[in-house]
Amino acid sequence: MGDAFLIDPLEPDAVRAQFPVLAQRIYGAELAYLDNAATTQMAMPVQEAMRAFEQHDRANIHRGVHALSQRATDAFEHARSSLKRFVGAGADHELVFTSGTTDALNMVAHGLSTSGMHPAWLQAGDEIVVSGLEHHANLVPWQQVARRTGAVLRVLQPDAQGRLHAADLRPLLNARTRVLALTACANATGERPPYEDLLQLAADAGALTVLDAAQAMAHAAPALSSLACDFMAFSGHKMYGPMGTGALVGRRVALEGLEPLRYGGDMVAWVSATEASFAELPARLEGGTPNVAGAIGMAAAAGFIDGVGRDRIDAHLNALREHAVAGLAAMPGVTVLSAHSRVSAIVSFVADRVHPHDIGTLLDQRGIAVRTGHHCAQPLLEHLGVGPTTRASFALYNTHAEVERLLAGVAHALKVLQ
């Protein structure tokens, strides 16, 4: 599963052959799928790994003595260890399967704010710091937790160009700071914050640190062991894997401190009619039958990425973004957000007197799929004073020819609409 595929990202035909969905026409034009920050397409080896499980090994895990159950359990646990290796987890880390990044972040927010065997980590008067770059999934859970616990929510705001600075975080940290929640890449702008330094500062101040790595995992994935990171969340469907899959990976001791969000089968040690005690990690946080095929698919996606080579994917994506930024920035009336960012697969822009929805509809007519709107980051776009944007986001199967089509399509849309 997921060993060397040896695909050269500079050989687009070989790469695209792994993604049959790309070979179609939309309104007569070849599909240029540039909405990868919303979801990437799923690689054939991923689909094959999932199908193989469903056709040969499907059974429930951790509870049967029969052969299929043992095979399913082994496959699930193999997926877990593959993904731990993929993210650079160490011996003191554990990985819990979730339904996605949103689920993982909610598990952390809930787990730190709910008392169980022990008092909750977050108490009234404690402080939570979130960055102003966050997706709503790493903001709204903390807003709700603050409201419920009486903790104070503080926002590390970006500068006018959308950048975060360590110097701005220091004054926000104090003895009551208990959590820093931060993105590894802003989905609305493509900004890549200096998360290594920011996490370290917060950890030094005694806070638990939460990293939303959803937009980074398919290419510029951070090595967990090198980070002052207690919890890292990511999704399978943004890294060529299946939808409805994700993981929460972090320090074992930090994960052990989370009150479970879901009580039920598989996460308990023993149960009487009136009481229960909970299983050890990772089962403790995986109540109910998990998405076993999904976990296997996610691990296969990690293998696919490693087979191509993350550095090569990264270089390819950065080059595509640079190409798009240069072309868009040269158009009159167009402003590219976080144009300075050099390590990103996301390019987001606004145009004078033209609404992103109109651009998006005209691009769609030429087979070019982009995302338009607020990208679940309304406060950030308000802070930057730009409103809704048009966002193109790249994956390893995208080509410079597609970037050229995007640029021509945007130029044409502006001509029609301005």
Next chain:
Amino acid sequence: MTSETAAELDLYQDVVMDHKRAPRHFGTLAAPTHQARGQNPQCGDDLQVALVVDNGRVSDIRFNGQGCAICIASASMMTEAVLGQEVALAQALQARFRAVLTGQMVSEEAPLGKLVSLAGVRHYPGRIKCALLGWHALMHALAAEAKSDNSALEVTP
């Protein structure tokens, strides 16, 4: 790829782009009898519609805010269509327009006047809410008795 796409032919017609570039009755009223605001949080469209109703007729109307071309053009044409008309007529026109966009009526059976230039929106399900936002605010304003009703509403086709 230089030929016009279907969207350019049936979505962004000249009359639509004319209303987008120079929206009619764009602004505010000093003393409206009715007003409401419509917002579409997904795309950031945000319109306010204010009107003066006098003896059951729309004697003045303005709208302001921001939105995509479809949203602005639709609201602009709406102000032209309902100005001077009876409230009941404006409500009937809204019902016909909505029925055409949501595929419950065909435009040949539902007289829409100039608004027929927006009938093509029915082929773009993701854009129907754009064309209905101003109308939704208008209906909300007319339904509200107090002129201070400024509560935001979200539009669903």
